[in-house]
Amino acid sequence: MSALTTEAAALWRARALCWVLTRREIAARYAGTALGIAWAYVQPLLTIAAYYLVFDVVFAMRLGDGAPTRAVGAYLIVGMLPWMAFCDALTRAMTSLIEAGGVLQKNALPPMLFPTRAVLASGVVYAPLLLLLVLAYAGQHHFSTALLALPVLLVLQWLLCSLWGAALAVLAAALRDTVQIVGFMLSIGIFLSPVLFPAQMFPTDWRWVLWLNPMTAWVSGYQAVLLQGAWPAWPVWLAAGVWLAVGALLLNVLLRRSRDQLIDWL
Numbered sequence: 001m002s003a004l005t006t007e008a009a010a011l012w013r014a015r016a017l018c019w020v021l022t023r024r025e026i027a028a029r030y031a032g033t034a035l036g037i038a039w040a041y042v043q044p045l046l047t048i049a050a051y052y053l054v055f056d057v058v059f060a061m062r063l064g065d066g067a068p069t070r071a072v073g074a075y076l077i078v079g080m081l082p083w084m085a086f087c088d089a090l091t092r093a094m095t096s097l098i099e100a101g102g103v104l105q106k107n108a109l110p111p112m113l114f115p116t117r118a119v120l121a122s123g124v125v126y127a128p129l130l131l132l133l134v135l136a137y138a139g140q141h142h143f144s145t146a147l148l149a150l151p152v153l154l155v156l157q158w159l160l161c162s163l164w165g166a167a168l169a170v171l172a173a174a175l176r177d178t179v180q181i182v183g184f185m186l187s188i189g190i191f192l193s194p195v196l197f198p199a200q201m202f203p204t205d206w207r208w209v210l211w212l213n214p215m216t217a218w219v220s221g222y223q224a225v226l227l228q229g230a231w232p233a234w235p236v237w238l239a240a241g242v243w244l245a246v247g248a249l250l251l252n253v254l255l256r257r258s259r260d261q262l263i264d265w266l
Helices: 002-013 015-029 038-058 072-094 101-106 111-134 146-173 177-191 204-212 215-228 234-258
Strands: none
Touching: 002 111, 002 146, 002 215, 002 234, 015 111, 038 072, 072 111, 072 146, 072 177, 072 215, 111 146, 111 215, 146 177, 146 215, 146 234, 177 204, 204 215, 215 234
16 A cells, blocks of 8 residues: 555645645636635535425425335435535546646646545535535434434545545546546446435345445435434445445555556546
C-alpha cells in the first residue's frame, strides 16, 4: 500500500489547497445564477419532495409486510438521497483528472487532489441533506441511540467515493471508455440495490446479487437507522469494509502502475 500511503501524505500536505479548490468548484458550478450555491441544495430537495408528494400524498402507496416502513415515498427518499450523493461524487471524481489535464501538465500538483476535491464538493452538498433526514424521520427512529451510526456511515461513504472515484479517474485517463461504462452501470445499478424496493422483495436465490452493488450496504444502513431506529446489522458493516478494502487495493495498484504515464495520458 506504499503508493496509496504516499498519495495520502501528499494530499494531507496540500489540504489547505484542496479546501480552496473545493470551494471554488462549488461556486463555479452555479456562477452567474440568481440563487448561486443554493441551487446545489434546491435540486435534490425538490426531487425528494416530488417523491413524497407523488407516492405518499397523491397515490398513498404502501409497502407490504416486512418492509422497514409502509409509506413508499418515505422509503424511497432514504435510499435515493445517498444514491444521488454516490452517483454525483463518483461521476465528478471519475472525470476530474481528464478535466484537470492542462493544469497537471503545467504544475507539480498531486494528481489525487482533483478526485478528492470533486468528492468533497459533493459531500458539502449532500451530507447536510442526509443529516437533515434525522429531523424529517424523527417520528420513526424516535431519536434512538442508533443515530450515532449515521455520521459513521457518512464518513465511510465519503471514503468509498474517494477511493473508487480516484481509481476510476485513473482508469478514465488511461481509457476514456471507462466514463461510458461506469455511466451505464450507475444507470442500472439503482435496480440492483434496495433503493427502489426492500431487499425482501428480491428473489431469495438472487438476493446475493444486491451485494455486488457497493451502495447496498450503505442504503441498508441508512434505512435501519432512519426508518427503524436500529443499528445496522453486521452484514452491512462487513460489506462496507470489503468494498473499502477492495477500493484501497485497486487504487494502490493503479497508482503504482500509472506513476510514470498518468500525466502523458491526460
